[in-house]
Amino acid sequence: MKKIAIITIYHKNYNYGGQLQAYAMTSFLNKKGYTAKQIDFDRVSGGFLKNKGKVFMKWPYSKKKEFIINHFQRWKSSKNSGTFTMQYNNTIKKFDDFILEIPHTSKYNKSNISQISDNYDFYITGSDQVWNMDYCTDEYFLEFVKDKKKCISYAASMQVLDLGETSRQKLFKQIKDYKAISVRESGAKNLIESLGIDNVSLVCDPVMLLDKAQWDEIAKEPDTKKKYLFAYLIQRNKKERSIECEKLADKLGLELICITSPGWENDLSSTINQVPNGIGPKEFLGLIKNAEYIVTDSFHAVSFSIIFNKVFFSYGEDDRKITLLNFFGLKNQIVKKSGLQETYANRVIDYLEVNKKLSAYNNSSIEYLEKALNSGEEND
Known part of the structure; x- marks a missing residue:
């Protein structure tokens, strides 16, 4: 039974889509007979806030002002009693309960995540914006895994596609030796192929792996x-x-x-x-x-x-x-x-036609995953 570790934006991520795609990825793989877990990686320890700060400094004044005002209002509201605070607290409690239901590892951070570099048969990065070059740290490119032939991306999303030459070279170096690469958007596929990396697959988001x-x-x-x-x-x-x-x-x-x-x-x-x-x-x-x-x-x-x-x-x-x-x-x-x-x-x-396309998308995405996780076994 192959063991698979998945890294995505999972740790204390109070985002509906983010947690539901994390649930879908682990659920799908476990139902297929693998032993899959989310890596409980605290991205704040990996320089995420520092990267976010750099992006903030590039924003125009009007956007910075709006951001600061919104965060101040959010903080101010959190100090008040009433329906708003009650809803927020209950929502976070339900998120925390759901997060715990998803199979996951112990908590790791930048200083100790390398401890699991040999513990799994495969490491999957994705989905969601794990390859957003503005924010995500090296861990989301599986830099802590020694054997890159154990590295697979599934429906990785980039968001930022207009990369400078330094970022393009860094991206190429980080993923060129992966066993298999798939992304969620056509823009990301085109970008990676422009770096000289072939056989990049376009697959559905993990939530579409479940019916x-x-x-x-x-x-x-x-x-x-x-x-x-x-x-x-x-x-x-x-x-x-x-x-x-x-x-x-x-x-x-x-x-x-x-x-x-x-x-x-x-x-x-x-x-x-x-x-x-x-x-x-x-x-x-x-x-x-x-x-x-x-x-x-x-x-x-x-x-x-x-x-x-x-x-x-x-x-x-x-x-x-x-x-x-x-x-x-x-x-x-x-x-x-x-x-x-x-x-x-x-x-x-016309959901009759849409559902036909959904079924085809699902099948081709599963085919990509099964090939990535099972090809080459005859040579092992």
């Missing part, structure tokens, strides 16, 4: 009995977009359930009702599963909307969502400048 029935098993049903529009907004312009969602829900005669990243609820419209009992990853799945409509700017919320065959609309045209929506022929679900209320009408999704 709807498997997600149904852990999804928590929402408390409300009313029909609702679910909005999950995490990028900039959350207040303006949440107001648009309120208007759309009212026009459709639906209740609105609108959430954002834990702790950032003050960025939404002040008239949006909070959820005092909190929303963990399982509750997040339940909200998507049972929604009439979904509006989001999140890659993973779009992914789960597709898995659950939901009518959804997406803000933003970054490489992650464009690659995903183009593959499924769903680019029309992107909200244009004309506004959400004008966009939602007459958007019928």
